[in-house]
Amino acid sequence: MSLNSIASVRSVVATGLVATTLTTSATSLWADAGDPIRSLTLISRAQAANPQQFQAAELIAQAWRELGLDVTVQGLPRPQQSDAVWYNRDTWDLTMWQMVGRPERSDPDEFVYNLFHSSTAPKGYNFVGYVNPEYDKIAEEQRLITDKEERKVLIDAAQDIIDRDQVYAFLVHPLKTYALDKTVWDASSMVEQPGLGIKNFWTFVNAAPVGDQTDMVLNSSDELNAINPFYISGATDSWITELIWDRMMRIGPDGLPQPWAAETVQWSDDGLSVTLTLREGMMWHDGTPVTTEDVVFSFTAPVDFAPMYKPFVDGIEEINVVDDKTVVMTLTTGNAAFETSTLSKINLAPKHIWEPLLAGLGEGENAESVLEETRIGSGPFKFNRWVTQQEVVLDANADHWSAPKMDRWILRVVLNVEAALGMLRSSEVNFMSDYTGDPDLLIEAAEADGDLEVIDSVDIGFQYVAFNLRRPPFDDANFRRALSAAINRELIRKAAWNGYAVNANSHVSPALVFWHKDGIAEGLETGMDLAKSILDEAGYEVVDGRLHYPAGQTEAFVE
């Protein structure tokens, strides 16, 4: 503590000196400097909702003030933040943002394409407005190349461009922390999936009970929205849908798609058609067999009835049934991510149940509004019941080829983090699948308890600062580089995330071992001096303690 305070006193003295010298030297150049840079607002989630992000925002604002910027942090609830950033793309300057991990994000395509391709800039996920034809070309090409090694070269190049341009100032990949009760579950039967941790499909089918308790009781800190194979609703809802409904392929524990309901997946040489052979003896939960007709139905129904799944089947030109076990899908163009983003994503739904339901829909309605008695899948778990705001109960499907070892899977909605921790200790919850509190508290609780095991792993998702590239000075890559360099990521990692994170500088997480570019985070040069020298070289000047545009440049915005 004392060492720290000495260091901070020193740095204050040092910056004071630097500021003084800059000011004196700048006075003579006064006539040459451009407009002063306007006051900036850094938007963040509100402190109560996301303390880590808010604290990081405060630390970043502090660093940027040292550069001569006037920065205020504004905490907003999520809907207001989305409104300010997502739906009013021309008016914001800076915002904290995060991407979260999901199984289908185990392929880099979703982030590489959607986050930075210019086509998603007007309304899609490229909300920062990054337009770079060179990047677009790479993002498009990597989709068409099915050879992994060749594609890796392009994914690396994409990471390099984003690193060079510092489109985002990446901060960290947080660690996902989960815990289980060792007196209930055999810890060695947990399966760790890179980027997702032990809370994943494979753990749920594999978890072995050690005693009489054969129900897995999990927790969610979010309310549930819907359980529907044609509706992508909340994040927690997706844990449930992937257990009830099978998919042709599944993202394996290694992060790569592997055959699932399809016993074999055979690509043609041109990569434009894929032959899928359905597994023998598959049954729906109501006892009727799964047929190739069901497969065709599941991949065609989204076109008209499931707007959220439609983009994932858009690339399919036609599906032909060859015999009672085989279908052939023909694609309009090659798509390297097809196995991940389509075959591992589309839920197989029974035609005999869904077709009449869809036929009975009124105008303006779609599959999302179909409810209740429709939760028949073929997956390793059967839907039992959903008690609103309280719990979802699934029963193990003993007839499944990959039958779970547990009897029931019970997800409890627990809004209060402390209560969730208390429940874990009192065995009311025996698998903590959602923990938003301080990881240290969880580890302390585990040590005090003795029966608990805490397992954490690096997230596919990441935390970052987004610049609005539509608005100067953020259209200048040098300016962005300087701002990014001024951020002390080590401090943020330790102070805001309590050390439960790794530094980030890429949209492809180190959790995706194969795709992540090694050393890209360590390679990012940072430091306050570096930041100042980048600004200096680019012509930005500090006049009376306030950062100004390079000579001749005026502030185009009137606040």
Add this chain to the structure above:
Amino acid sequence: MGYVLKRFVQMLFVLWAVATILFFMFRTMPGTPLAAFIDSTITEEQQEALIAQFGLDKSLGEQYLLFLWNLLQGDLGQSFFFKKPVVEVVWEVFPNSVILTLTSLIVAYLFGIVAGAYLAWKRGSWVEGMGIPLVLTTRAAPEFWLGMVLLAFFSFYLGWFPSGGANSSGAEWPSEWQRVTSADFLSHLALPAITLAIYLQGLPLLLMRSNMLNVLQEEFITMARMKGLSTWSIVMSHAARNALLPVATAFALGIGGAVGGNVVVETVFSWPGVGRLLVNAVAASDYPLAQGAFLMITFVLVVMNFIADISYHLLDPRVRVAASG
């Protein structure tokens, strides 16, 4: 009868005004219902489809008329996120909210009335000196803090009560009635109900006490003492009965509030209820659910008020005279 009709028309007006305010309030709030669907895979065309599906592509005036027309037919619309009729969504958690609030209201008022009367009788004694600050402290303590303290002590430390929810995980009952009368449900109910009761007891207690103090100075009490009646008989039969009327009114309005749920207690104890539903609906800009649920609460409150007014009118001659004059 003219009075009843007049009050009835007023009630309809209030409902229309509240419905209108709710409609415009949620639509002028920052945020859009699309925010809950932001995803890296969502496309422009999907966003437009959602807007059309929610009916938000129509003009505000058109939306308003449609809303009123549906309302007249008793249709509160369909929740954007649950994709279910609003009435159905609210109804699922309604019984839990009502049971929690009613239980704690009854406990709080029974305790408040007796303790209030007692403290009034003990005016000037050390009992009052200790009692009043204690009541004020419990009344001022934030619910979430109180809830966490009770949770930490009775649940985490002593392990007497479960830590959240309305039932044990995976438990099932043949009927709703058997569920809410089961020992399992009652043990889950205990902590949230006690928390809420401690929070609620201050009002009836202080109200009862000050009414009692007024009544005790009235001449008929002096008369009763002069008649040589016992202390107990004076407090209970003469004073308390007269002091009770305003407390009963507060109770009636409290029942009206019960439908609104209790966001804080419901969140601390993960208790399923209308309060949580409302907070989520507002945060996610689920307009139909938010305005529908608020409207249902308003309806119950306004009706309870109407009934209270009418019954006063019938019960108390002074009110009747004032109204007709």
